[in-house]
Amino acid sequence: MSLTDKKNILFTRSLSSEHIMYAEKLGLEVTAKPFIQIDLMPLSKEKTDLINSKPKSNWIFTSQNAVKSIAENLSSLIALGEKKVFAVGEKTAEELLKIGIEALLPEQHNSQSLLLLLEKQSASSYIHFSGNLRQNNISDFMTEKEFDFEEIECYQTNLYQPDVTITDFDAICFCSPSAVYSFFNRYKINETVPCFAIGSTTAVKLLDFSEHVVMSENTNVYSLLEICHNYLNS
Template sequence: MDQKGQIWITKSLSEQQKACAQNSGLEVKEIALTKIQHLDFPKDLPKAEAWIFTSQNAVNNLSQNNFAGKVYASGKQTAIALKEKGFETKSGDSETAQSLAELIAEDGVKSALFFCGNIRRNELPNYLAKKGVQLKEEVVYHTLLDPKKIPSQKGDALFFMSPSAVESFAMMNEFDTELDYYSIGETTANTLRKKGVQKINTATKASFEAMLEQYATQNK
């Protein structure tokens, strides 16, 4: 493969993701532009038919594993994190919060707890509200911007996994037209567009692995 340049990953990777990057044979650099501050997991939780997780960060301090209701997860890494905590999850092909919300509504869930961060997307809460699902949010982590200067060069690629990473990048870097930009989903892509980026490669599935595969395909 005629590789164009280095790939800059703007978040901390899991061990599985690091292994995936290493096995790809691509030159990958990891430089996290956000930090996660985990909060104490709430002890007295209101009753609900279902628990919802859309980020593995929300699972980190989960201490209760005696919940008998349905547990929903979007994304492979979130489901893996919950399984390690002893939970079986329902996710189907739900790689996004929107598709997960549709699954929850189809299952006839009437009440749910949504474990999330202080910066979360609106698709899931808005969709479930329209479907009459009583949703209670529990903030279990905070996303903090951690801007850094990235020593990128012409032909390098930047991988963004969240709108927060885009905002953090903008604080100390320019959106150079000689760089290639990859986003994990449409929300992140829209944030890049607001910064003036016109050419964006958006992953077909919301995963790091899908982004790497897309990059490799486009740079054979």
């Protein structure tokens, strides 16, 4: 395949060399420009004491970043014991396994499916490890159920808007609602340019800015690249 046949894709996050090689095999020319920056936060003594004061509370992780933050502070937390740990997304669960924690996953890799799973549980006490730009659906659910619930903010998502020439790209890929917001806070795109999203939460956010949204239900970059290839060559 010649270079002229390749579709130019803008990814609004960083990609590994393996991702880029896979894209090239599919005939995609990928440019990775992160539109958010993540800062992991150390757990304060106040937060650590709060977590340890609730030894029976189940844990919820909706982001790899939250897991990475807790991994740096795990030694200060009491043992898991019999509590359950819930995760949204395969990659989040994989990060938890790296620190010896096996998580329960909902059928679909999104927070709405997580809430359906939580409804089936007998527990009524939860701790959600999250970032500063979290969605409110989990906390709203906990309030409605009158569960004992704490949110522990353990990472910061900062918006970042690099210089790009939007007209150079045949499609744009998003992996988080925060990246969607950051991108469209600076740029506008032609309505014919498709926007690809990982997961329903990101797709719903994209619909605020574009009607041309294509979603990957699998929460990994390889799946998103395959969908880009198939869609742009159909």
